[in-house]
Amino acid sequence: MAAFVTKWKGNEKIRPGAGKARKMGKFFKESISKMFSLKEEIPRSTDLVIVGGGLVGSAVAFFVAHKQTNREREIMVIERDPMYTTASSSLSAGGIRHQFSVTENVQMSMFTTKFLRNIKFFLGLIDQPPPDVQFNHQGYLFLATPEKAEKLEELVKMQKYLGAEVEMFSAEMLKQRFPWLNIDGIEAGSLGLNGEGWFDPHSLLAALKQRNIGLGVRYIDAEVIGFTKKLSAPETIGNQYVLASVISRDTDGDMFETNCHQVVNCAGPWAGQIGELAGMGTETGALSIPLPVVPRKRFIYAYHCHNGPGISTPLTVDITGTYFRREGLGGMYICGASPESEEEEPSIENLDVDYEFFNEKIWPRLAHRIPAFENIKLKSAWAGYYDYNVWDQNLIIGPHPVITNFLLANGMSGHGLQQSICVGNAISEMILNADTYTVDLSRFNFDRIIRREKILEDFIV
Numbered sequence: 519m520a521a522f523v524t525k526w527k528g529n530e531k532i533r534p535g536a537g538k539a540r541k542m543g544k545f546f547k548e549s550i551s552k553m554f555s556l557k558e559e560i561p562r563s564t565d566l567v568i569v570g571g572g573l574v575g576s577a578v579a580f581f582v583a584h585k586q587t588n589r590e591r592e593i594m595v596i597e598r599d600p601m602y603t604t605a606s607s608s609l610s611a612g613g614i615r616h617q618f619s620v621t622e623n624v625q626m627s628m629f630t631t632k633f634l635r636n637i638k639f640f641l642g643l644i645d646q647p648p649p650d651v652q653f654n655h656q657g658y659l660f661l662a663t664p665e666k667a668e669k670l671e672e673l674v675k676m677q678k679y680l681g682a683e684v685e686m687f688s689a690e691m692l693k694q695r696f697p698w699l700n701i702d703g704i705e706a707g708s709l710g711l712n713g714e715g716w717f718d719p720h721s722l723l724a725a726l727k728q729r730n731i732g733l734g735v736r737y738i739d740a741e742v743i744g745f746t747k748k749l750s751a752p753e754t755i756g757n758q759y760v761l762a763s764v765i766s767r768d769t770d771g772d773m774f775e776t777n778c779h780q781v782v783n784c785a786g787p788w789a790g791q792i793g794e795l796a797g798m799g800t801e802t803g804a805l806s807i808p809l810p811v812v813p814r815k816r817f818i819y820a821y822h823c824h825n826g827p828g829i830s831t832p833l834t835v836d837i838t839g840t841y842f843r844r845e846g847l848g849g850m851y852i853c854g855a856s857p858e859s860e861e862e863e864p865s866i867e868n869l870d871v872d873y874e875f876f877n878e879k880i881w882p883r884l885a886h887r888i889p890a891f892e893n894i895k896l897k898s899a900w901a902g903y904y905d906y907n908v909w910d911q912n913l914i915i916g917p918h919p920v921i922t923n924f925l926l927a928n929g930m931s932g933h934g935l936q937q938s939i940c941v942g943n944a945i946s947e948m949i950l951n952a953d954t955y956t957v958d959l960s961r962f963n964f965d966r967i968i969r970r971e972k973i974l975e976d977f978i979v
């Protein structure tokens with residue numbers, strides 16, 4: 519078990535631990551804490567620190583805790599927003615699709631579908647009903663112009679080769695199947711027939727968290743504000759570092775230092791800041807390169823249409839990039855779109871919604887593609903942050919090449935929800951030194967940023 523630290527109120531100084539005497543203190547502290555319901559203190563040492571307890575952090579914790587045999591590693595998830603008010607995971611659209619242009623992206627989502635189908639096995643608790651993440655099995659429909667149709671067909675072949683159940687449909691076939699669709703300017707579309715859809719991210723997060731706590735994972739309400747780093751190899755063979763401890767500040771403003779063996783960056787949109795605290799982008803050589811992940815604001819609008827497309831409506835992505843899907847069964851839909859250029863990126867200062875974006879950009883495109891949407895009533899809207907990888911909008915995963923015990927699981931840029939489960943599994947395979955990897959994600963390591971190589975995904979929504 520980890521030792522516990524004493525806190526120093528209102529004082530920026532962080533004292534290291536006091537050795538064996540601390541263990542005696544721990545017993546009294548725990549008893550007193552229980553007696554007076556004092557809050558639990560932050561452990562002074564642990565094996566694995568996960569920064570961020572959203573879906574990625576919780577999936578990492580789950581797979582490590584679930585696979586290790588004797589709870590040999592203590593796992594601590596540090597989360598500064600335990601209600602997940604601004605976390606990307608809880609503000610997302612909940613979509614999962616197998617239609618990507620990068621093969622690993624297809625494989626990652628297929629892994630998650632399998633996990634969701636077997637959720638009872640992974641996350642079920644004895645004597646409790648199985649977790650219900652409300653998985654709506656409804657495909658994605660990607661529409662294509664005459665210029666893009668051939669490319670789409672090639673990608674569908676690749677997706678099918680990997681086992682995805684996707685089919686190409688001509689515009690006329692689409693019209694027959696979906697009479698509500700205006701096929702002007704459309705040559706063809708690819709439709710997911712099985713395994714795609716949407717689910718409730720918050721329910722999945724809650725189920726993971728509950729299971730993790732049962733497996734001994736500790737969730738700590740605090741903010742990571744720094745690390746201590748030390749050289750791990752003689753300078754003669756090139757500087758290699760390890761993060762020796764994590765500095766965090768709890769909800770009362772008290773600061774703690776926790777020694778650790780490994781740290782995983784699962785801070786979602788704020789991953790770049792955690793990278794910087796670890797030294798990325800602040801020094802020379804490989805450490806001169808920052809982690810290129812920043813928050814980018816995206817909006818979701820919910821509207822009602824009394825005669826809109828029915829129950830078997832796929833999540834439809836128009837040629838303009840605007841998407842919509844059904845939300846429940848009462849004539850409600852949600853929709854959204856990414857800005858068309860960097861200049862149009864909304865300010866990230868707050869999570870205020872831009873209603874003009876809906877009126878001027880989204881609604882006209884939707885009403886053109888689905889004429890029934892001429893008559894809608896906007897009911898609500900919200901905004902959230904994408905964990906946006908400004909380099910190539912794809913996952914960055916694996917140990918940092920120079921800070922060797924610092925693992926990255928970042929930058930999924932709008933498809934992180936469906937990748938979180940596979941990413942969690944992949945990080946667990948790295949931590950537990952697996953012989954083989956379920957999905958080989960080695961191309962997605964940080965080295966590609968150093969080499970200035972990009973992995974570009976055509977299916978960005």
Ligand SMILES: Cc1cc2nc3c(=O)[nH]c(=O)nc-3n(C[C@H](O)[C@H](O)[C@H](O)COP(=O)(O)OP(=O)(O)OC[C@H]3O[C@@H](n4cnc5c(N)ncnc54)[C@H](O)[C@@H]3O)c2cc1C
Pocket residue numbers: 569570571572573574575596597598599602604605606607608609610611612613614740741742743784785786787788792816817818901902903904905930931932933934935936937938
């Ligand atoms: C509007 C919108 C729609 C989306 N739709 C989809 C979709 O349909 N399908 C899909 O696959 N993906 C979608 N995404 C993307 C997806 O939600 C994210 O990629 C994914 O949730 C990222 O998960 P995460 O755990 O990395 O990040 P988060 O859920 O943001 O978790 C990171 C956590 O780290 C914590 N944290 C940050 N800094 C610190 C610190 N210093 N100390 C302690 N804790 C810290 C934060 O509080 C946060 O809770 C969407 C995102 C948005 C915003």
